[in-house]
Amino acid sequence: MTRPVPGFSCDIVAQRDLVGEIRGFVGQRPCGFSAGILAADHAVGGELRALADDIDLKIFYHAVDLDLGGVDPLDRSHLRRVGAMAELLGSAHIATDGAMWVKDGEYLLEAMVPMALLDDTALYIADRIKLIQDIVQLPVAIENPPFFYLVGGRHVLSVMSEIAEEADCLLTLDSGHLWGYAHIAKCSLFPDDIDIPWDRVAEVHISGTRVASEAGEDSFVDDQHSWQPEEEVWSVLRSFLERADNLRFAMSEAEGMTAKSIGRNVQRIESMICSASEANEAA
Amino acid sequence: MSYESVMRLQWELLNARDPLPLLDSAPEGDRSVLSAGMTYGWWLDRLRRDARILGVLRDVLPASSVLFAGSSREAVRGFIGSAQFAGRGREVGSTYPPSHATVKAFVEYVRAGGWRPTGFFKECFDYEAGMAVPSEATYSSGTPLGGSFVVAPGAWLVCSRYDFEMYARRLHRALSEKPWHLAIRVHFPKEIATIVVSLAKDDSVRRVRLKGETASVVVQALGQGSGEPDTVATDLADRALNRLVDEGFLGVATS
Numbered sequence: 001m002t003r004p005v006p007g008f009s010c011d012i013v014a015q016r017d018l019v020g021e022i023r024g025f026v027g028q029r030p031c032g033f034s035a036g037i038l039a040a041d042h043a044v045g046g047e048l049r050a051l052a053d054d055i056d057l058k059i060f061y062h063a064v065d066l067d068l069g070g071v072d073p074l075d076r077s078h079l080r081r082v083g084a085m086a087e088l089l090g091s092a093h094i095a096t097d098g099a100m101w102v103k104d105g106e107y108l109l110e111a112m113v114p115m116a117l118l119d120d121t122a123l124y125i126a127d128r129i130k131l132i133q134d135i136v137q138l139p140v141a142i143e144n145p146p147f148f149y150l151v152g153g154r155h156v157l158s159v160m161s162e163i164a165e166e167a168d169c170l171l172t173l174d175s176g177h178l179w180g181y182a183h184i185a186k187c188s189l190f191p192d193d194i195d196i197p198w199d200r201v202a203e204v205h206i207s208g209t210r211v212a213s214e215a216g217e218d219s220f221v222d223d224q225h226s227w228q229p230e231e232e233v234w235s236v237l238r239s240f241l242e243r244a245d246n247l248r249f250a251m252s253e254a255e256g257m258t259a260k261s262i263g264r265n266v267q268r269i270e271s272m273i274c275s276a277s278e279a280n281e282a283a
Numbered sequence: 284m285s286y287e288s289v290m291r292l293q294w295e296l297l298n299a300r301d302p303l304p305l306l307d308s309a310p311e312g313d314r315s316v317l318s319a320g321m322t323y324g325w326w327l328d329r330l331r332r333d334a335r336i337l338g339v340l341r342d343v344l345p346a347s348s349v350l351f352a353g354s355s356r357e358a359v360r361g362f363i364g365s366a367q368f369a370g371r372g373r374e375v376g377s378t379y380p381p382s383h384a385t386v387k388a389f390v391e392y393v394r395a396g397g398w399r400p401t402g403f404f405k406e407c408f409d410y411e412a413g414m415a416v417p418s419e420a421t422y423s424s425g426t427p428l429g430g431s432f433v434v435a436p437g438a439w440l441v442c443s444r445y446d447f448e449m450y451a452r453r454l455h456r457a458l459s460e461k462p463w464h465l466a467i468r469v470h471f472p473k474e475i476a477t478i479v480v481s482l483a484k485d486d487s488v489r490r491v492r493l494k495g496e497t498a499s500v501v502v503q504a505l506g507q508g509s510g511e512p513d514t515v516a517t518d519l520a521d522r523a524l525n526r527l528v529d530e531g532f533l534g535v536a537t538s
Contacts, residue, residue: 071290100290113297116289118316124286149325151293152316184322 001280004204004247005058006270007032008262009225011255012044018259020055025263026270028056032249034205035089036062038107039081045088052090060203060249061091065107066132068142069115069125070100076135083136092248094138095172095203097145098125098160114145115159117152122162129167141202143172146209146223147181156181158194170202173244174253175236176209176229180221183211189236201244206237206269207253226256228265237269241276284312292317 008022012035023031035048052059063082067074086094100113115121129140142163144156156178164171182189190196208227229237229252241250250273252265292313296302306314306321 069290071287071294100294103294113290113293116286116293116316116320118284118286118289121286149320149322151289151320153319 001245001277002247003277004241004244004250004273005030005032006266006273007034007058007060007249007251008266009034009036009062009251009253009255010257010262012037012048015255015259016047016051018262019051019057021259022262022266023055023057025266029270030058031056031266032058032060032251034060034062034095034203034249034251034253035091036064037085037089038065039063039078039085042085042088045085049089058249059089059091060251061086061089061094063094063096064109065101066094066096066140067100067102068096068128068132068140069098069113069121070102072102072104074128074131079132079135082132083138086136086138092138093141093170093202094132094136095141095143095170097143098163099145112145114147117150117154117156117159119154121152121154121159122166126163126166126169129163129169133167133169139170139202140167141170141172143203143205144174144177144181146174146177146207146221147184148221148223150181150185155185155187155191155194157190157196161194161196164197164200169200171197171200172203172205173201173240174205174207175240176205176207176223176233176253179230179233179236180209180211180223184221190239196243198243199246201240201247203249203251204237204240204244204247205251205253206233206265209233224256225253228257228261234268234272238272238276241272242279245280284310284316289313289316293320296321 006026010018010022019033023033033048033052035045037045037048048059051057063085065078066082082094097112098115100115101108103113115125125142129142132140142160144160147156160171163169178189206229207223207225208229209221209223210227210230211221237250241247250269252262252269254262254265257265288310292305292309296305296317306317309317
């Protein structure tokens with residue numbers, strides 16, 4: 001079982017000054033950074049890489065313009081830019097949410113549309129991931145997106161597992177997103193009938209998802225990275241860490257948090273990684 | 284029903300001024316799967332999408348308004364439990380809003396003064412891509428920007444959770460009939476003022492990050508604006524522009 005690198009994300013423009021301080025919370029031990037960045041933003045990418053080299057920070061690329069689940073044809077020249085950004089950052093895979101990230105050439109960013117969970121979703125997205133991987137020559141790690149509402153009745157992990165097997169790609173699991181999804185879908189987190197390929201899970205995330213529900217009415221799920229995750233979401237992360245045996249990166253999605261809060265989260269993740277490793281070794 | 288057709292229709296519905304007739308005209312398979320998804324979360328997510336919100340903005344705001352785009356969603360939840368929201372006719376087990384409460388009705392409700400910008404409407408803008416909308420051009424302390432500021436009519440002050448240039452372009456396009464020259468984002472990491480300035484001319488946007496003394500000058504200008512808003516805002520724009528030119532980030536002034 002590999003031991004993943006603990007780490008974090010933060011706003012690479014507004015919070016860049018905090019990166020070194022946050023990294024200091026884990027001392028000289030390995031630490032990672034999730035870079036949510038546009039492929040064309042070479043200047044920011046270059047600055048980030050220089051900073052990472054300077055403070056010994058491993059970068060994991062989160063491509064916010066990689067359109068896994070959209071309906072625009074994939075732009076090969078753009079995919080080559082994505083590959084170049086991955087190379088610039090030194091990322092061994094490319095993570096992004098299973099969602100429509102681009103529409104009519106426009107990057108949707110926070111207005112991205114999560115994938116519909118239908119019977120043919122897996123084949124549709126897997127075909128796009130195959131093309132992406134052919135061009136960028138790196139594996140894609142598709143992430144379960146945040147859902148505020150659901151279109152389609154399939155379990156998100158079932159769809160993602162099929163995508164991973166069909167496209168021969170990696171997975172990223174976000175504990176907050178999954179926890180929120182389970183609330184609005186009124187289903188279990190890990191149904192027994194889903195054979196999740198845990199060996200393909202490359203990254204796990206924790207984010208500040210919250211649920212508001214009133215008796216007898218629908219749950220409302222919201223997700224914001226500046227929120228501290230609920231304890232239940234930490235428990236989901238622990239489940240990930242105990243099951244994913246090829247994990248590369250475990251991180252706190254923390255745009256908008258203070259350096260101190262992010263640092264503590266990274267420390268907690270590091271501690272959970274140690275506990276999970278020891279438990280697995282003992283078993 | 285296919286994934287592609289459902290995603291296309293979903294996108295159209297999310298951005299339609301009145302989605303229900305569009306849904307009614309969709310093929311049965313697509314309609315049923317999307318109808319099932321159109322719960323309260325769907326409507327709320329749709330309402331706060333920037334395209335939708337900016338479309339509303341064009342109709343309801345004076346050109347001198349300040350746009351503030353932040354990242355706080357906290358008050359959305361608070362609003363859900365408020366009397367304003369409860370009065371919208373939501374029923375247990377139903378989707379929200381009910382069929383008669385279209386977005387058009389929502390807009391009319393806002394226009395009629397049913398919701399003030401400090402309520403849900405503001406939070407919508409705060410939420411996603413953000414755009415928020417105080418009707419006055421002055422903030423008091425306690426805002427995410429940390430102090431009061433004033434900008435001139437026609438100058439749009441933008442604070443976005445992400446400072447991607449794409450957002451600036453979207454704003455620019457959406458507000459193409461409005462004067463739009465300057466977007467400024469203020470942060471205080473480690474209590475040190477940091478400002479991101481985006482400038483737009485035609486379809487190009489330039490972005491620069493100001494720190495230290497330069498940022499302090501701008502912040503000071505923002506904080507001193509209550510007396511002579513037009514002068515301060517103009518001065519602010521000039522300082523930022525000149526600084527950008529001095530630093531080689533900008534070759535052509537945009538205002």
